[in-house]
Amino acid sequence: MVDAVTTASQAGGRIGASSALLSQNFETFLALLTAQLKNQDPLSPVDSNEFTGQLTQMAGVEQQLLTNDLLTAILQGQGGAGLTGATSYIGREATAVWSAVKATDGEATWSYELASDAASAKLQVLDASGRVVHEIDAPEKGVGVHDFTWTGGQDGQVYTLKVAATNTAGEAVQSQVLVRGRVTGVEMYDGQPYLTIGASILPLSAVIAVEEARAAVEEPEAEASILSALNPMKLFS
Numbered sequence: 610m611v612d613a614v615t616t617a618s619q620a621g622g623r624i625g626a627s628s629a630l631l632s633q634n635f636e637t638f639l640a641l642l643t644a645q646l647k648n649q650d651p652l653s654p655v656d657s658n659e660f661t662g663q664l665t666q667m668a669g670v671e672q673q674l675l676t677n678d679l680l681t682a683i684l685q686g687q688g689g690a691g692l693t694g695a696t697s698y699i700g701r702e703a704t705a706v707w708s709a710v711k712a713t714d715g716e717a718t719w720s721y722e723l724a725s726d727a728a729s730a731k732l733q734v735l736d737a738s739g740r741v742v743h744e745i746d747a748p749e750k751g752v753g754v755h756d757f758t759w760t761g762g763q764d765g766q767v768y769t770l771k772v773a774a775t776n777t778a779g780e781a782v783q784s785q786v787l788v789r790g791r792v793t794g795v796e797m798y799d800g801q802p803y804l805t806i807g808a809s810i811l812p813l814s815a816v817i818a819v820e821e822a823r824a825a826v827e828e829p830e831a832e833a834s835i836l837s838a839l840n841p842m843k844l845f846s
Contacts, residue, residue, distance in 0.1 A: 694802075695795040695802035695804065695813055696795050698792040698795065698804055698813075698816075698819060699792050699793065699794065699795060700791065700792065700793075700822055701791070701792055701819050701820065701821060701822060702789070702790070702791055702792075702819070702820045702821070702822055703789070703790070703791075703792050703804065703806055703816050703818065703819050703820075704720075704787055704788070704789045704816070704817055704818040704819075705787065705788050705789075705804075705806060705809075705811050705815040705816045705817060706785050706786070706787060706815050706817055707786070707787070707788040707809055707811040707815045708769040708770050708771070708786040708788075709767050709768075709769050709809060709811070710767065710768055710769070710770075710788065710807070710808050710809050711765060711766070711767050711768075711808040711809065712762030712763055712764055712765065712766050712767075712768060712808070713764060713808050714764065715760055715761065715762050715763070715764060716758055716759065716760050716762065717734070717758070717759050717762045717768045717770075717808070718756065718757070718758045718759075718807070718808075719756075719757050719758075719770045719786055719787065719788060720754050720755065720756050720757070720786070720787040720788070720789050721747070721754070721755055721757060721770065721772045721784060721785070721786050721787065722753065722754045722755070722784060722785050722787060723750065723751065723752055723753065723755075723772075723774055723782055723783075723784050724752065724782060724783035724784065725752050725776065725782055725783070726750065726751050726752050726776070726782075727747070727750040727751075727774035727775060727776060727782045728750070728775060728776055728777045729746075729750070729774065729775050730746065730747035730750045730772065730773070730774035730775075730782070730784075731744060731745070731746060731747065731772070731773045731774070732744070732745050732746075732747050732757060732770060732771070732772060733770070733771040733772075733773075734759050734761075734762075734768050734769070734770055735768065735769045735770075735771065736766065736767075736768055737766065737767050737768075742761070742768070743759055743761055747772070747774070750774070754787065757770070769786075770786045771786070772784040772785075772786060788806055788807065788809045788811065789806070789807075790806045790807035790809075791806070791807070791822065792804050792805065792806055793805045793806070796810070801813070801814075804816065
């Protein structure tokens with residue numbers, strides 16, 4: 610459950626492999642150089658310029674090993690910083706472009722956004738195997754963000770939502786599925802921070818808006834207005 614961005618742990622693994630190879634080549638180089646010096650012809654010793662060049666090459670390999678060690682240390686430090694930075698999201702209200710939700714008490718809740726008014730809009734709920742288990746006409750087809758709750762889920766099972774919308778000319782309307790709620794936890798997977806938002810665990814990179822914790826009672830119109838102003842889908846309208 611990770612995106613295509615190379616994580617710090619993966620990069621660190623590649624650097625570690627490179628360091629091992631360089632270290633092996635370094636040891637081989639030293640053994641060959643030592644053997645050359647031991648077995649050189651006393652009447653025709655190694656040319657000083659050539660010897661200097663070999664020492665320079667050896668120093669370069671050693672420097673590369675030190676550089677790789679430093680890069681590994683930096684990547685490890687970034688991994689810790691990523692977790693520390695992500696904890697600042699805990700307790701705040703977040704919106705993420707994400708469609709996977711775990712059902713609780715038989716319910717799964719999403720939000721969906723339409724970039725413009727739609728003449729037709731369908732919502733599909735899919736189970737973990739990709740099978741459509743529920744399909745319905747979207748209850749709201751106007752531009753903006755709308756909430757949708759499905760009550761036919763099995764507790765603990767993960768479901769995803771899909772949206773397909775068209776305008777009066779039959780052209781596709783840009784849309785996206787959102788997960789909204791309070792951030793209650795942070796975890797690291799493969800070096801990448803993941804947030805727990807409601808019944809979803811999603812990568813920090815999926816988050817598109819963060820706000821201070823809202824009051825217990827808030828006008829739905831004001832909430833939708835704030836989210837719409839922050840959401841990049843407005844670029845399509």
